[in-house]
Amino acid sequence: MRKGTEIDGLSKTKMIILVWIASLILLSIYSYSKVSSQIKSNLGNKAMFAAISVSNELSMSDREYRHILDMDFEDALNTAKNLEFESKSRKYMESTDIKYIYLESLVPKDKVRYDVKPEEQEDFNASAGTKLEVVYLLDAVKSEAIREEDTGGQGYSDKDRYDVLSSEFEKIYIEGKATYTISDGKWGEYVTGYAPFYTESGKYIGMVGADIYMDKYYREVGVFLKILSGFVAINIIAGIIILKSALKLKTTKSFVEKIENHYSTDYLTSVLSREKFLDRLSSIWRSVEKNEKEIGLFMLDIDHFKNYNDNYGHINGDEAIKAVCREVKVKVEEHGGFMGRFGGDEFLIAFEGMAYSKMSEVADEIVKRVERLGYKHEYSSISDVITVSLGGVAVEPEDGVSMENAMEKADMALYRAKKHGRNRALVLKID
Known part of the structure; x- marks a missing residue:
């Protein structure tokens, strides 16, 4: 009888350990999902509000729009309008993680210049022959050093000004509302905030975009994962030691709540996000x-x-x-x-x-x-x-x-x- 009781007790202990570890794994997945989503939301809102601010400050006549649309990329970058746009945009970028701010529009069908070549399919994430129907009318980068790094010191070609019309951007363009999304294209992976832009006559011509490089997201997630990994390791060790005396999951739940509470509070002001x-x-x-x-x-x-x-x-x-x-x-x-x-x-x-x-x-x-x-x-x-x-x-x-x-x-x-x-x-x- 004693042997049977010991076996039963051992089985219960093993079961409790398995439940404990499974609970830690599930709670880790849950907290990672919540925190990851919150970080993306915070970065997305930051990019979106920058896009809204720039859009509200920017002005452009219909004539300027048509003139810039017909220019080559290098000429467009050096117009007084783009230089002014870049100067103002850099004020928003200098103290943030925003890397690019730009005005993105659709190319009229009779003005489409380029399509995707076979060797460019991976760059544009599109099949050969796909028309480049999106144009960057204005373009601002955080610094000239970043622009030189992104272009390998070669500067932009005129084709760099254009992009394929993705289903994601097409939806955003049609809705014409401020929003944010995760974009992955020729220039990298970004959290992108958007805001609609209208010319001085009230004509809707496109979206102001603001890009935060995804490295910022991965860094913040990486910090959280280190904290989470340490927490899980400590609790597994502690759990194995103390499970025989009625192990509780309260510590884990409290940790998750603290993490969620951290991301529900505005980091600067300590008021609610x-x-x-x-x-x-x-x-x-x-x-x-x-x-x-x-x-x-x-x-x-x-x-x-x-x-x-x-x-x-x-x-x-x-x-x-x-x-x-x-x-x-x-x-x-x-x-x-x-x-x-x-x-x-x-x-x-x-x-x-x-x-x-x-x-x-x-x-x-x-x-x-x-x-x-x-x-x-x-x-x-x-x-x-x-x-x-x-x-x-x-x-x-x-x-x-x-x-x-x-x-x-x-x-x-x-x-x-x-x-x-x-x-x-x-x-x-x-x-």
């Missing part, structure tokens, strides 16, 4: 009718912050954003709200159960608190210190308003607050 904020807001929105509570939603913008970055530098700009967020977050949490970074110097704030009558009071407190911070800003046209503008909207359960529509209303209120002088708050009520 855009994705985490929208997830939380979405959960509240689904339950608002059931709980019969109001929702107060704000969009906050730091006034003339581009001027701050241009004159004080991005390092000082980061410190200023952190200081503003600390002040705002204190007031937001004091009233039971939560805050997330929407992008750049724009933030979202939400309060569950806050009525319209209370929103203006809280918003004014936030505006005054930031101004009292006294953070020097000599390049603001409205004050000698950093200030903020807020646009808010009050939503009641019976309004039947979607979350997306409420965000648009908050953005509209922010626009009005800025139009009326900035350093103020404006709250709308949905009728």
